[in-house]
Structure formats: structure tokens, C-alpha cells
Amino acid sequence: MKDTVLLLLCAVALAHSYGRNPQQCNCDPSEESKKICESHNGLDDVLVAHEHCDKFYKCTNGKAVAYQCPDNLLYDAVAERCEWPHEVNCGNRPISDGNDCNGIDVSQAPPSSTTSRPINEGTCNCRPDEAPSICAANGSDGVLVAHENCNQFYKCDNEKPVALYCFGNLLYNPYTEQCDWPENVDCGDRVIPNP
Incomplete structure (x- = not known):
């Protein structure tokens, strides 16, 4: 294909x-x-x-x-x-x-010192089961939510969650809202894909 x-x-x-x-x-x-x-x-x-x-x-x-x-x-x-x-x-x-x-x-690894995008330390859209309700809210287009698989995430588009993949072997970090190297991501209960 x-x-x-x-x-x-x-x-x-x-x-x-x-x-x-x-x-x-x-x-x-x-x-x-x-x-x-x-x-x-x-x-x-x-x-x-x-x-x-x-x-x-x-x-x-x-x-x-x-x-x-x-x-x-x-x-x-x-x-x-x-x-x-x-x-x-x-x-x-x-x-x-x-x-x-x-x-x-989101596929760019964050700089080692500071980042230009705001990071909400301690808060995140970490619960994949909340993606439909988060994306249904007015003004949610572009909001990112963790996916069930650690190498994926949802992006709200037209009030619906759209599943996207991180590039290569990167994993989605919901705290920084970026895909990052595996050693920088705690997947928690999310499924870690096989290489």
C-alpha cells in the first residue's frame, strides 16, 4: 500500500x-x-x-x-x-x-533548557476516555489529549478527537503536549507499542 x-x-x-x-x-x-x-x-x-x-x-x-x-x-x-x-x-x-x-x-522534542510553549506543570489532558467530552467543548479545536497508546495523541478538530501518531519511536508527553524521546515520557497506564 x-x-x-x-x-x-x-x-x-x-x-x-x-x-x-x-x-x-x-x-x-x-x-x-x-x-x-x-x-x-x-x-x-x-x-x-x-x-x-x-x-x-x-x-x-x-x-x-x-x-x-x-x-x-x-x-x-x-x-x-x-x-x-x-x-x-x-x-x-x-x-x-x-x-x-x-x-x-508535537513531534519536536523539547529543548533541554527552556521551551517556548507554556507547560502546565502538574496538569494535563491525560485521560484518553475524556477526549470526546474535551473536544465537544466550544473553542476546543487544536486541543491535544493523551491517547490510549503512548505513541499517539488526540487533536480536537471540529469538536471531535482525531487520533494522530508521534513520529518514529517518539512517545506522546501530555504534560508538554509534545512527542518526546521515550526516556522523557511516563506512559502510566497507556499502552507502550512494540518497536
Whole structure:
């Protein structure tokens, strides 16, 4: 299935390249990601390169949601994962300054000293069974809630909880509202996935 999606993405890139080198797509990735995600409504595992090399889009319910790679990693559009910089050809995609993500950056590991997002120490949306009632509240769009599986979380969208995955082997930390390295996350009663 993933090979079929990859072939389809390559075909779309070739169709839009009009003689350009298909490995260096000069199209606007955000417009392209919108088209790709709309055409794959229902497939939530489709990944698309972001206009910045340290980010990517993941299709969720037919919409492109931006994610930040963990610290010091870049998104490899061919391998469809975040990799070490020496393994990634960014082409003409710059590396962002980290402050311009037009989506959620829950896959970014928090800095070791301070974080720019508020952390409510001691409080969190930790109970997966409360996700439907939390998301049903007015103004809840974008609120994050822990999922039953420790490598997933819910994001409220249109008053409904939408399940999303952390990237790679990261786990969701409901206290920081970010996906983080396993050694930094206490999963409690949530299921820890097999590697």
C-alpha cells in the first residue's frame, strides 16, 4: 500500500514537473500537499515534504497538517522520515528558524533548557476516555489529549478527537503536549507499542 502511494506521489510530481528534474521539485509544497491530501481523503499515513527541510506534512482527514522533525533532524522526502542532515538532500528547501510552523509541532522534542510553549506543570489532558467530552467543548479545536497508546495523541478538530501518531519511536508527553524521546515520557497506564 505504501509503495502504491509513493508511486502515485512520484507520478504527480512528474506530471507537474514539465521537463524539470523530478528530484528537485520547484512546486510550492504547501499547495501540492493540499492537493495530495485532498485526493487521498481517508488515508492518514500519507507524508508530503514541507517547504522547509526540517518539517513535513501528514495527511489527516484530507487535510495537510505540518509537523516539525525532532531536534537536529531533517525530513527526507524519498525515505519519508526524519534523518540526520548528512543523509538528506534538501534541494531548494531551507531549514526553518523553528518559529514559523503553520501546524502542530508535537513531534519536536523539547529543548533541554527552556521551551517556548507554556507547560502546565502538574496538569494535563491525560485521560484518553475524556477526549470526546474535551473536544465537544466550544473553542476546543487544536486541543491535544493523551491517547490510549503512548505513541499517539488526540487533536480536537471540529469538536471531535482525531487520533494522530508521534513520529518514529517518539512517545506522546501530555504534560508538554509534545512527542518526546521515550526516556522523557511516563506512559502510566497507556499502552507502550512494540518497536
